[in-house]
Amino acid sequence: MNSANVVTIALSKGRILEESLPLLSALGLEPAGDIDRLLRVPSKAADVQFLIIRPTDVPTYVEYGAADMGIVGKDILMEHGGAALYEPLDLNIARCRLSVAAPKGYVPTPGKRLRVATKYPEITKRHYAARGEQVEIIKLYGSMELAPLVGLSDVIVDLVATGKTLLANGLVEIEQIGPVTSRLVVNKASMKMKHARIRELLVQFEATVRG
CATH class of the missing domain: 3.40.190.10 (Periplasmic binding protein-like II)
Known part of the structure; x- marks a missing residue:
């Protein structure tokens, strides 16, 4: 698949990653690779891949467009200054x-x-x-x-x-x-360029969290 059509999600290593996995699984987005060894991992959805990185790096990867979306703790966003990112959803994990x-x-x-x-x-x-x-x-x-x-x-x-x-x-x-809880963040340019797919993912994330 053309990389322009792939949504890249940056995941925070550690506790947030562990608590993200059931949520991703519920969306049919289980990682389809070794998350303990690989830094870039495909998902079971052909148009979604993951970056497994340090929590403090997630806002930077998303802000500069290396990732379209990210899951990261509110503490990191507060320290980083989250004005350059959309923060549409509190995932209510890693409390x-x-x-x-x-x-x-x-x-x-x-x-x-x-x-x-x-x-x-x-x-x-x-x-x-x-x-x-x-x-x-x-x-x-x-x-x-x-x-x-x-x-x-x-x-x-x-x-x-x-x-x-x-x-x-x-x-x-x-x-x-x-x-502090973990939040879903989105790159502002990606929200425009890949709007339909990202919007679909946001709706699915929100329904799963609320459900």
């Missing part, structure tokens, strides 16, 4: 929350600028700026819970699903920034 956490018993020091470790510097900056607070942001890429335990930061901003990892490391949630 979690974005929270501020601190060591149990933590008490802020008056007059001291708060140090926050996070992989979400933009979200964190906006969150505290909305309250008129200036904070020092330390960007990390993993092992967030360690930062306050070794004095690198006072608190962290991170995703929380069950809270078990926080608890195991002596941390507690002290504030919720907001709930």
Whole structure:
């Protein structure tokens, strides 16, 4: 099939991919290849293929047209800035929350600028700026819970699903920034060029989610 007629969907690796598979299966779009090894995978629908990529890369692939659609967490969209994408549907999968956490018993020091470790510097900056607070942001890429335990930061901003990892490391949630679910996003040019097929997929996704 001509690539111009193929709809490419970028899927986020990890938990989102796992929870996307039953939804895709219900639409007859099961991956028809090894999703653990391949980065580009055909689907059982001849005109749909998948890219299996890191969640943080999904908005970029969709924004620049390397993928027509994508499934990605709302946290990534908030950090990326989603203005360049259509975000037509909340898929209501991979549910979690974005929270501020601190060591149990933590008490802020008056007059001291708060140090926050996070992989979400933009979200964190906006969150505290909305309250008129200036904070020092330390960007990390993993092992967030360690930062306050070794004095690198006072608190962290991170995703929380069950809270078990926080608890195991002596941390507690002290504030919720907001709930996070996975969203379906669409490239704006693709929405025009492949409108009929993408619109059909959107209707099917929405019916499956609501059903």
